[in-house]
Amino acid sequence: MQVGVHLGYQNLRGESDMEFFRRETQLMVEAEAMGFDFAACVEHHFTDYAACPDPVQALSYVAAKTKTIKLMPAAIILPWNDPLRVVEKMAMLDSLSEGRAVLGMGRGAARREFKSFGRDLADSREIFDEAALIIMDGLETGIVKADTKWFQIPETEIRPRPEGWSRDRAVMVSMSPSSAEVAADYGLKALRFSQGDWSKALPEINNYRDTFKAKHGKAAPPFVISDFMVCFDDKDKVTEYTDKYFSAQFLQVANHYEFMSDHFKSLPSYATYAYMGQAAEARGGAHNAYKDYIGGNLIGTPEELYEKHLQRKAMVGDYEIIANFSFGGMPYEDVYEQMKLFADKVMPRLKEEEPAMA
Template sequence: MRVGLHLGYQNMHGDPDVQTFMQETNLAVEAEAMGFDYVGTVEHHFTDYAACPAPFEVLSYLAAKTNTIELMTAAVILPWNNPLRVVEQALQLDILSGGRLILGMGRGAARREFRSFGVELADSREMFDEAALIIMEGIETGIVEADTKWYQIPRTEVRPRPFKSFKDRTVMVSMSPSSVEVAANYGLKTLRFSQGDWRNAIPEINHYKETFQAVNGRPSPPFIISDFVLCFEDQERVSQYCDKYFSKMFATVANHYEFMSDHFKELPSYSTYAYMGEAAAAAGGPDKAYRDYISGNMIGTPEALVEHHRIRQEMVGDYEMLANFSWGGMPYEYVYEQMKLFADKVLPDLKG
């Protein structure tokens, strides 16, 4: 089992951005020493929820600071980026890192980010589907060419050229039935975020596996689960910090994506986000939605996390994990402490 570190770049500490940004980035250097397989950086803009507007630049910095850890865009949001530029940046970073790049792609879900880029959320499905194919072809061949509804690019040879294949190094964030379908048909590995009871996701996971096998003639690769992680030896500390920091993190997630808004109901390709809003409004209300969100993520002592993994693996099959330790304004000394404990006492069991 491969386990990575997810850098979320939340600034809920009240500290200057320069301080929190560098603290978050340098966690990846520690992750290599601790034995993590890869590091993934988000792309988000404009708010304290997450502020990492240029994941390729961050990963280029980390390529120079590390030697073996793989580097993943988790994810570059295609409707906000020209596919030709994505190809160029991906190939350049792959060369700088010695072939360590994993290209993760997503389509975004927050209206406030789309609005600032002048892109409509309702168009994201079509834009992603077109851009992903252009990019997948470009990173393999070094040639970018398109004449689609959303992209018109004359035949262009990219320099520097690719020097190794990206097969099995391309990932798609898949949080809806339509995204699962696209990922399987395109032969992409899929990334899912923990957002509640994993039993609800099993139909989509099984559909991905079956469709991938039928289309590509081989078993699907293990999908990636991105978890918020809280790991301390003392259950009392786990409970205390969960109540203090996870509640802040959940509130900023709900606010950023506007879970309680009705606009997702008009966008079938965002069904998971509509479900989150419905869950918060249903019996039990926001508190139940919050508790469900906690139960889906990795919150507990090292022993509890190992057991959580085993139960989840029995439900969903083999998977990889992308662990986010820094969220909700948790002080960085606590972030480092729990990350080190996880590496020492949970990581060997997962990787074993």
């Protein structure tokens, strides 16, 4: 199993943005020394929810400070970015990191971000589907060209020329039935965020695997799960930190994506976000819904985390993890403590596991 760290850049600690951004980015550098396989960071804009407007630029800094860890924007939000520039940036990151870059792509879900970029949330499915093909073809061939509804790009050679790219090095955020189908159709590894009961995601996961095999004649790769993680030896501390910091994180998620709004109901391609809003409403509001949300994430002592992982693996099959330890305003000394404990006591057991039977 591949295990990584996922940085969300949530500034709730009262630090200046400049100081916070440096300290958050440093976690990806420290992850290599702890033995993590890859580092990932989000793209989000304009608020404390997640203040990382250019994950590729952040990862270029990490590339200069590390030697082996893989580097993945998780994810570049394609409706907000020119596909030609995405190909150029990923080629540069791959060159600087000596082949350690992994392409992560998503389509976004927050109206406030789409509005500032002059895009409509309702168009995200079409824009993503077109841009993803342009970007992947550009990385594989070194040539970018397009004549589609959303993009007109004359045939353009990329410099520095990308090398060694295939769809095995690309990951797509897949949080809806339509996204899972696109990921399978395009031959991409799927990334899912833990957002509740994993049994409810099984139809999408199984359809992804079935479609992938039918389209490409081989089994789908293990998908990636992004977990918000709480990991301490002390059970009381796990409970305390979950109640204090995970609830703060969930409120940020709910507010940023407007879970309590009904606008997702008119957007079938955002079915998962509509479900989250319905779950929150059923429990009396976003503040009281966080227990449903934490149920899908890995939270507990090291032994409890491993047992929860085994239960999840028995349900969903093989998967990889990118763990977010820094959220909700948690002090950085506690973030480091969690990362180190997980790396020492949980990660070795994950990495030595045999793959599950298909």
